[in-house]
Amino acid sequence: xxxxxxxxxxxxxxxxxxxxxxxxxxxxxxxxxxxxxxxxxxxxxxxxxxxxxxxxxxxxxxxxxxxxxxxxxxxxxxxxxxxxxxxxxxxxxxxxxxxxxxxxxxxxxxxxxxxxxxxxxxxxxxxxxxxxxxxxxxxxxxxxxxxxxxxxxxxxxxxxxxxxxxxxxxxxxxxxxxxxxxxxxxxxxxxxxxxxxxxxxxxxxxxxxxxxxxxxxxxxxxxxxxxxxxxxxxxxxxxxxxxxxxxxxxxxxxxxxxxxxxxxxxxxxxxxxxxxxxxxxxxxxxxxxxxxxxxxxxxxxxxxxxxxxxxxxxxxxxxxxxxxxxxxxxxxxxxxxxxxxxxxxxxxxxxxxxxxxxxxxxxxxxxxxxxxxxxxxxxxxxxxxxxxxxxxxxxxxxxxxxxxxxxxxxxxxxxxxxxxxxxxxxxxxxxxxxxxxxxxxxxxxxxxxxxxxxxxxxxxxxxxxxxxxxxxxxxxxxxxxxxxxxxxxxxxxxxxxxxxxxxxxxxxxxxxxxxxxxxxxxxxxxxxxxxxxxxxxxxxxxxxxxxxxxxxxxxxxxxxxx
Amino acid sequence: xxxxxxxxxxxxxxxxxxxxxxxxxxxxxxxxxxxxxxxxxxxxxxxxxxxxxxxxxxxxxxxxxxxxxxxxxxxxxxxxxxxxxxxxxxxxxxxxxxxxxxxxxxxxxxxxxxxxxxxxxxxxxxxxxxxxxxxxxxxxxxxxxxxxxxxxxxxxxxxxxxxxxxxxxxxxxxxxxxxxxxxxxxxxxxxxxxxxxxxxxxxxxxxxxxxxxxxxxxxxxxxxxxxxxxxxxxxxxxxxxxxxxxxxxxxxxxxxxxxxxxxxxxxxxxxxxxxxxxxxxxxxxxx
Numbered sequence: 001x002x003x004x005x006x007x008x009x010x011x012x013x014x015x016x017x018x019x020x021x022x023x024x025x026x027x028x029x030x031x032x033x034x035x036x037x038x039x040x041x042x043x044x045x046x047x048x049x050x051x052x053x054x055x056x057x058x059x060x061x062x063x064x065x066x067x068x069x070x071x072x073x074x075x076x077x078x079x080x081x082x083x084x085x086x087x088x089x090x091x092x093x094x095x096x097x098x099x100x101x102x103x104x105x106x107x108x109x110x111x112x113x114x115x116x117x118x119x120x121x122x123x124x125x126x127x128x129x130x131x132x133x134x135x136x137x138x139x140x141x142x143x144x145x146x147x148x149x150x151x152x153x154x155x156x157x158x159x160x161x162x163x164x165x166x167x168x169x170x171x172x173x174x175x176x177x178x179x180x181x182x183x184x185x186x187x188x189x190x191x192x193x194x195x196x197x198x199x200x201x202x203x204x205x206x207x208x209x210x211x212x213x214x215x216x217x218x219x220x221x222x223x224x225x226x227x228x229x230x231x232x233x234x235x236x237x238x239x240x241x242x243x244x245x246x247x248x249x250x251x252x253x254x255x256x257x258x259x260x261x262x263x264x265x266x267x268x269x270x271x272x273x274x275x276x277x278x279x280x281x282x283x284x285x286x287x288x289x290x291x292x293x294x295x296x297x298x299x300x301x302x303x304x305x306x307x308x309x310x311x312x313x314x315x316x317x318x319x320x321x322x323x324x325x326x327x328x329x330x331x332x333x334x335x336x337x338x339x340x341x342x343x344x345x346x347x348x349x350x351x352x353x354x355x356x357x358x359x360x361x362x363x364x365x366x367x368x369x370x371x372x373x374x375x376x377x378x379x380x381x382x383x384x385x386x387x388x389x390x391x392x393x394x395x396x397x398x399x400x401x402x403x404x405x406x407x408x409x410x411x412x413x414x415x416x417x418x419x420x421x422x423x424x425x426x427x428x429x430x431x432x433x434x435x436x437x438x439x440x441x442x443x444x445x446x447x448x449x450x451x452x453x454x455x456x457x458x459x460x461x462x463x464x465x466x467x468x469x470x471x472x473x474x475x476x477x478x479x480x481x482x483x484x485x486x487x488x489x490x491x492x493x494x495x496x497x498x499x500x501x502x503x504x505x506x507x508x509x510x511x512x513x514x515x516x517x518x519x520x521x522x523x524x525x526x527x528x529x530x531x532x533x534x535x536x537x538x539x540x541x542x543x544x545x546x547x548x549x550x551x552x553x554x555x556x557x558x559x560x561x562x
Numbered sequence: 563x564x565x566x567x568x569x570x571x572x573x574x575x576x577x578x579x580x581x582x583x584x585x586x587x588x589x590x591x592x593x594x595x596x597x598x599x600x601x602x603x604x605x606x607x608x609x610x611x612x613x614x615x616x617x618x619x620x621x622x623x624x625x626x627x628x629x630x631x632x633x634x635x636x637x638x639x640x641x642x643x644x645x646x647x648x649x650x651x652x653x654x655x656x657x658x659x660x661x662x663x664x665x666x667x668x669x670x671x672x673x674x675x676x677x678x679x680x681x682x683x684x685x686x687x688x689x690x691x692x693x694x695x696x697x698x699x700x701x702x703x704x705x706x707x708x709x710x711x712x713x714x715x716x717x718x719x720x721x722x723x724x725x726x727x728x729x730x731x732x733x734x735x736x737x738x739x740x741x742x743x744x745x746x747x748x749x750x751x752x753x754x755x756x757x758x759x760x761x762x763x764x765x766x767x768x769x770x771x772x773x774x775x776x777x778x779x780x781x782x783x784x785x786x787x788x789x790x791x792x793x794x795x796x797x798x799x800x801x802x803x804x805x806x807x808x809x810x811x812x813x814x815x816x817x818x819x820x821x822x823x824x825x826x827x828x829x830x831x832x833x834x835x836x837x838x839x840x841x842x843x844x845x846x847x848x849x
Contacts, residue, residue, distance in 0.1 A: 053767050055766065058766075059762065059763050081766055081770060082772050085769065087767070088767075096757060099761060099764055099765055101693055101695045112699075113769035113770060113772070143721070143724065158767075383737065388731060392753070393725075393728050393729045393732035394733075394735070439737075440736075440738060444738055
């Protein structure tokens with residue numbers, strides 16, 4: 001087989017960086033492989049992708065030793081322009097990667113740069129648009145696209161030239177679960193039908209491991225593991241729990257093996273051990289909390305699904321936020337919000353979910369008072385703090401200490417960073433700093449409601465857990481949380497109630513265990529494995545259910561032995 | 563300030579014609595000192611933008627340009643020694659020396675300010691009605707890098723506007739007193755630099771660095787192409803003829819003197835009215 005990417009003993013450091021971003025890396029990627037790059041933030045995944053595209057070292061500078069060959073071209077001798085003939089790249093923050101005025105021109109640009117004929121350009125644009133489901137956007141101006149649309153357009157521009165090697169850095173970070181799954185499916189198809197080699201960096205591994213041939217885990221700029229997905233999960237359980245998928249953790253917690261790469265394999269393993277009876281295939285909305293005998297509901301419902309922690313707990317208190325018949329109807333455009341009624345109690349933690357364009361961000365902006373609804377009323381019991389998607393937009397000073405009061409920095413765990421420049425912080429730290437800014441100090445009224453818009457975009461699992469703990473502490477002081485997110489795992493971690501928006505109106509509103517355990521897309525991996533049984537959303541709750549099932553029902557093997 | 567597709571006859575015209583019209587409109591602002599002609603260029607830019615449904619971007623440009631023009635108008639009388647009619651004696655100034663403000667210098671300052679305003683409005687009109695992607699295609703055969711730099715500079719305007727709006731929203735979410743304007747300007751500048759680096763990286767990975775000469779694509783001329791091209795050529799001829807014939811002459815020094823005769827008014831009227839004629843034919847154009 002031909003090697004598309006061959007990296008040998010490569011060490012690279014960004015200019016003025018104290019430590020190398022890539023440290024003695026050796027890896028070879030064969031033609032037609034779909035390789036997932038795993039690792040925590042700052043582990044070197046993005047740098048490796050930028051190396052393969054030639055941006056490192058040609059655009060970023062720095063020092064490099066060792067060799068990196070992409071489709072026969074040494075990246076030290078060939079710049080990104082030449083490597084673009086064989087690679088297609090999509091990096092984080094796709095908004096910065098769209099350079100033309102319309103979607104059609106954006107897709108045509110790489111082909112025009114290659115000097116393709118007009119007919120070849122037209123065909124390439126059409127096919128890429130159809131493959132990515134953006135044919136209806138072709139004549140739209142790029143500045144009028146939503147975040148999810150921009151991501152698809154940027155991906156189409158990366159794929160339009162049918163590159164040998166596709167380099168993708170968190171391509172699903174701005175996509176809803178439906179679009180994210182579709183995208184991974186599309187990548188698999190490109191990989192299988194066109195033989196395209198794909199190198200994909202992703203934090204939400206549960207989304208892409210089933211499509212992967214191989215997983216490379218990075219830590220501190222080095223390759224910590226290079227194995228097939230199943231072996232990687234076995235390795236991660238002991239060496240890097242933060243990289244373990246919820247499904248793998250669920251089975252590991254109950255001592256079952258092998259580590260499942262996807263939902264299907266996890267269910268198969270559970271079924272083989274008698275922990276998932278065949279008739280557990282409940283329809284999504286079947287009774288889950290009541291412990292029906294045909295499912296693995298012998299154990300009490302998981303804590304997160306208990307009504308005591310859901311909306312009922314907050315039912316008798318005056319709401320922190322109340323929306324009554326809120327409509328947002330921009331002139332000349334269809335309504336974005338359609339008669340939204342929503343009430344949130346003090347201290348309640350609400351996750352707002354829905355497809356791209358469902359109206360989540362608009363709802364948050366109106367709740368925070370950045371815009372006024374066309375019709376309807378929004379009542380707030382106090383100040384509403386809003387953390388927008390991009391924390392950089394909040395950072396305007398030269399020192400962290402100037403950005404937020406001392407007590408707010410302490411609350412988010414940034415006291416030690418007071419003298420640093422805000423733009424020198426990592427992504428997760430910037431997010432916490434922006435949170436400290438909107439929370440304010442003792443001299444301002446504590447927020448009655450804290451709204452967060454996609455706070456985990458590009459965050460690794462460990463940082464998400466840290467953020468969930470921080471938000472939990474805030475809600476314990478009585479601040480209601482309203483978190484717009486595409487990430488069901490984070491929603492399960494942080495929310496006790498989930499509101500599902502579709503086309504500008506809530507279509508589901510209930511305890512997190514009810515909403516997140518009952519769907520196909522807006523559901524955690526644990527819930528999908530267990531088909532919503534017991535309302536278990538996380539591996540620990542799921543493991544408790546499975547253990548209870550195993551205790552009450554002997555496995556087929558045990559039955560045979562008896 | 564990004565052009566919309568085919569929402570007006572001017573949007574529907576090819577980029578070459580749009581560029582030509584904007585350039586021809588800017589030419590009188592460079593050749594003539596007459597306030598009437600300069601004012602006519604400003605009015606014409608606004609009238610064209612309004613007919614094309616793009617008056618708002620020009621209003622925004624005007625808001626940005628007015629203080630700039632005012633500074634030029636006020637600075638000129640302080641730094642120039644020309645003119646015979648002294649209207650104020652400001653005494654000795656540390657750097658400027660003796661400052662006597664003359665009426666002529668003040669008038670010429672206003673002419674310079676008006677010229678800056680006219681040129682900025684012509685540029686804003688170009689940004690609003692000409693598709694930068696088409697401009698890129700147009701000029702890439704001649705000088706790819708220059709064309710790309712120019713079109714991207716145009717495209718960065720809406721991108722930075724959007725960034726600015728996002729940042730303004732974020733600052734509104736801050737409790738307590740807002741940050742100083744200096745801090746905001748610094749942050750916006752830093753953000754713009756970050757953006758520029760990101761865009762440069764995106765261009766590189768799309769193959770910009772090794773762009774090949776694209777094949778020539780022949781597109782038949784539409785009625786809108788022909789109409790606006792004819793108007794642009796007529797305006798160009800009229801402007802050059804008027805300049806050569808010393809029509810609309812204006813001198814600020816040593817004493818203010820200008821032509822306000824029929825020729826000057828005809829030129830100003832033509833500058834305003836001629837470009838509007840092609841907008842009467844809206845066939846093949848829809849919002």
